Amino acid sequence: MSTITTTADKELFIKMVLSNWEMQISRMNNLLAKLSDAELAHPTASGRNTGVYLLGHLAAIGDGMFIFLGLGEKLNPAIYELFVSNPENSGLEKPSIAELKEYWNKVNDELAQKINSMPVDEWFSRHTAVKEEDFAKEPHRNKLNIVINRTNHLSYHLGQLAYLVSK
């Protein structure tokens, strides 16, 4: 009985975190559906990142989650380099908007698939960027915490991307 109760609590908690993640992904998809390619290429504010850069950035940060969650390698490490390790004005050649949208969808589809088949207890294990000795003292730094953190990161940039929509 003890295991059953605990697993149910954990499943509920996983659902809370994942449903918030999915809600922000779907807000991003709604926003993308509203914007033309030309609008997406605008700076989100004067002198700030364009929508295209933020799309590449968010897709690449999503791609980085495979590693943190122990789910495999990045789908496209080269795009990660362009949109996370380097700023917009790096002068490096970037993929087209169509390619970035495809990448964004591919990352999210594959993440959703792998996330939804992750065993319950796996979520409460150490994420790969925390050392074992630190995790022993701070067990809240688990894989599920990565999703909470990345959901906030997505919300942060969604607030900026919203400025591309004409008032």
Next chain:
Amino acid sequence: MSTITTTADKELFIKMVLSNWEMQISRMNNLLAKLSDAELAHPTASGRNTGVYLLGHLAAIGDGMFIFLGLGEKLNPAIYELFVSNPENSGLEKPSIAELKEYWNKVNDELAQKINSMPVDEWFSRHTAVKEEDFAKEPHRNKLNIVINRTNHLSYHLGQLAYLVSK
């Protein structure tokens, strides 16, 4: 034994959610410390809300949490009206920046105090905006979920407020 294990799991979930909430509050405080009153009064982007309005808005949304979490009434319903029910250009008279900062700190201090003494199981009970019959079907719509949701809301506007910092 079953109860002890479950309570420990629940305490861990609560810590995960609250530590992310506190992290965003402290990012907001760091941002406020960096900005002069004149900078805070600027629009975050051309034709968009000023930092002052977003400060009032975030403080008021925090104030609204007392009700959702069943922790009491709003500290200042009039400010909520000005910064949530009404847009920036409402023409209504607004408090000074000093008053808004004081309100922001008071809301967060009082919230932290009440939140930290909330019993573990209380977090997994229905938040007051969900009907009992809906909660029976969707138990993830609990009080802790309100904090996850409000953390994302804070992150969203933090992304916009960050544009007030000169590059």
